[in-house]
Amino acid sequence: MVSIAVAQPGMLEIRTEEASLHPGEGEVLVRVRRAGICGSDMHILHGSNPFARYPRVIGHEFAGHVVETGKGVEGLVAGDAVVADPVLACGHCYPCRIGRPNVCSNLEVLGVHRDGGFRDHVVLPASNCVKVPDSLPIEIAALAEPFAVAANVLSRTGISAEDTVLIYGAGTVGLTALQVARLHGARCIISDVDESRLERARGFGAAVTINPRETDLPQAVRDENEGLGPSLVIDGAGIPALLEEACRVASPAGRIGLLGFSPGPCNISQQEIVKKELTIVGSRLNRRFIPQVVEWLAEGKLQPAGMITQTVPAREAQAAFDLIENDPASTIKVQLDFA
Ligand SMILES: [Zn+2]
Ligand SMILES: [Zn+2]
Known part of the structure; x- marks a missing residue:
């Protein structure tokens, strides 16, 4: 398994490790295909994100395919294309109760508070996987979170x-x-x-x-x-x-x-x-807008293709981060390709 982690501020690590992951109850194992690098990933790398704890596998904009579903998962089967919603909320606190899970008082964000999606396999709560129609290219699906x-x-x-x-x-x-x-x-x-x-x-x-x-x-x-x-x-x-x-x-x-x-x-x-x-x-992150965005994307109501300026193999992630660092104006969204 290839994963991109920030070991400590300033230190990007491209790791290869053996891992055999299986989803627990209510969880899904996803084979990540594409992941976008966000400004907040750069902040974690620079040590300027107050919420990040290290070491951390970063990445919160990613899409891939379901490999395996855990017990009790409905509506998703192996082979489905999905995009992740990185917002993990407790469901019980005041903001959660009034429909504002993105400012949950126990908020955890994939790739920030918990290990994220810059790795070829990831186990996610099924409730954080949004199904994507097969007609939508996976690199476009990976743009759903920023939209x-x-x-x-x-x-x-x-x-x-x-x-x-x-x-x-x-x-x-x-x-x-x-x-x-x-x-x-x-x-x-x-x-x-x-x-x-x-x-x-x-x-x-x-x-x-x-x-x-x-x-x-x-x-x-x-x-x-x-x-x-x-x-x-x-x-x-x-x-x-x-x-x-x-x-x-x-x-x-x-x-x-x-x-x-x-x-x-x-x-x-x-x-x-x-x-x-x-x-x-x-406005912080998103309040469960990914299903709506996936619909817009599937209906051709947005122009996502021009947003992806560079696609870099995941193993060459360092080059992608260097590019954003040294020539930010040449980039909008740089994506990592996990193949
Ligand atoms: Zn982002
Ligand atoms: Zn909450």
Whole structure:
């Protein structure tokens, strides 16, 4: 078995070991085929994810095929294609009881709190495996989790065809949010300092692209939405200072969705929030949106193919991590191929 682990911050290990795994009751053994590398995997590698414990097999965006099902598993059989939902929740605490398992007070995330999917075989709770139609290529299925993260923030903020959406950052978060917002019929503006990323964003349906190094962003969005500014702002860049700007440029009754994990504070004006009755929400992981995303993908409502910029054999994972480190603008989603 090949697995990609972070032994300790800064130390990526590609391990080969003998393992004979069998699913217990309510569990499924999955042969992983494709797995995407996420910004949060990079944070675990750098030691900047406060939740990670080491050593850790990383990876939370992965899809493969069911090999064996444990006792009591219904609805899945050997050979089924599945994508994992990395959110493991207790089901009993307050957030779980009100349908918010992604902020469970006992939350465990595959690849963060528990060993994840960067290995060719993994045992998962059956309830964390979402069946994928055979018509959907497995590399596309492995994109369901990042799209579910976008679906989550747009559900938290609300999204409709009435919205003019400003998205900060044209990386994976920004481009998935762009596609899900477009699917709801919204007009989308996207901002990034990298021209090649903006070009990609135009291909995914951004009506306006802004490079804030060249254009004054507040000025550029002022005339949007009948002169009121964007009704919805998504921070896909995770930069605290952007929240200040988001509050300034958002329209009255605007909503702001945050996904970043920076502990740094920022200066936001109480007056701005109250005067315009802004709604500011956090969005973490996803609240069981993967079945919905799989449906969208199967119906051809998203443009996933252009999201995968590089595919690297799992044994060469170090090269994939080096690429993301050294030339991030050339990548959106780098996938590991477990063959
Ligand atoms: Zn991720
Ligand atoms: Zn819970």
